[in-house]
Each structure stands twice: as C-alpha cells, then as structure tokens.
Amino acid sequence: MAISFNNALGIHQYTVGVREKNAEVISTNIAQANTPGYKAKGMEFDRALKAASSGASIGLSRTDGRHISASTNVSGEMLYRIPTQPDTGDGNTVDVDLERNLFMQNQLRHQASLDFLGGKFKNMTKAIKGE
Template identity: 85%
Template sequence: MAISFNNALGIHQHTVGVREKNAGVISTNIAQSNTPGFKAKGMDFDRALKMATSGTSFGLSRTDGRHISATSAAPGETLYRLPTQPDTGDGNTVDVDLERNLFMQNQLRHQASIDFLGGKFKNMTKAIKGE
C-alpha cells in the first residue's frame, strides 16, 4: 500500500516553505531599516499558501521535453506595506518593532509546522517498522 504524503502531512508541508520565504522578506526589511528611501515589503501569507498548495506555476516554460516542469512555485509575491509610523524625513517606511514582532510570530509558527511534520515522520517510521 502506497503512502500519500499529501494526506499524511497535510498543509504543513507547504507552510514551511511559505514561512521561510516570509522570514526572508521580514529580515530584509529589518536589515534595510536605516537605508534612506527603502520601502518595507510584506507577503500575503494566505494567498502564498494557496499558490503553494494548488501547485500554481510561476511562469516558467519548458523549452525541452526533458525539463522538469516548474509547478511547485515560489510562493507569494511581495507587496509594499502601508507605513505605520510617520515619515522621519528619509523616506524609509520600516517600523523595526513591527518587523521584529512579525518575525518572531512567523518563526513560532514555522517551528510549530516543523515540529508537527517531525511527529508525522516519526509515526510513519514506526508504522513502517511495525512498532
């Protein structure tokens, strides 16, 4: 009997990748917090997750029949955030406190998905061994 990883792992197999991309966007914002004119960016997590779970392609075409199709998407596009603080005169829209909070929240949820997947793999290993 074959194991269906989609059924066994659920949505968590997709959330890990989306959360990693989101962490990259947030950490870029934090790193650029002192760069004049830098505009903070964000990701629509729900939309990115829908793209990842549906296998939506992100516009790459195959030029040879032997190429692997690119259906597992780079999830989500980044959009500019609405500023939450008044302009300090340099045009930078990064609110460092907000970004740190978003980063911590994202990392906690990422770790929860990793822990969940670890438990699923542990149980599948036990089932394969017959324990």
C-alpha cells in the same frame, strides 16, 4: 500500498516553505531599515499558502537542451506595508520593532510546523516498522 504524503502531512508541508520565504522578506526589511526611500514589503500568508498548496509554479526557460529543467513554486505576491510610524523625512517605511515582532511570530509558527511534521514522520516510521 502507496503512502500519500498530501494526506499524511496535510498543509504543514507547505507552510514550512512559505514561512521560510516570509522570513526572508522580513529580514530584508530589517536589513534595509536605514536605507533612504526603502519601502517595507510583506506578503499575504494565506494567499501564498494557497498558491504553494495548489502546486502553482513558474517554469524556467532553458537556453540549451542540455540544461536541467526546473520550476519554482509561486510563494505569493509581494505587497508594500502600510506605514505605522510617521515619515522621518527619508522616505523609509520600515518599523524595526514591528518587523522584529513579525519575524519572531513567523519563526515560532515555522518551528511549530516543523515539530508537527516531525511527529507525522515519526508516526509513519512506526507504522512502516509495524510498531
């Protein structure tokens, strides 16, 4: 009998990747906090998760028949954040405190998904071994 990972792991197999992409976006915002004119970006987690779990992908073109074919998962549309602080005159919209809070929240949820997946794999291993 084959194991269906979609049924066994549920949505958490997709949340890990989307959380990782979200961490990249937030950390980029923090890194660009002092760049004049930089606009803070964000992504809609629900929309990105829906795209990842539906299996939507973008095919990459090959310029030579010997190249390995590849595709990448769509991880959601990047949107600009609405500024939460007054403009300081340089046009930068990054609120470092907000970004740090969002980063921490994202990391806690990422770790929760990893822990949940670890438990699922542990249970599947027990089932395979007959324990």
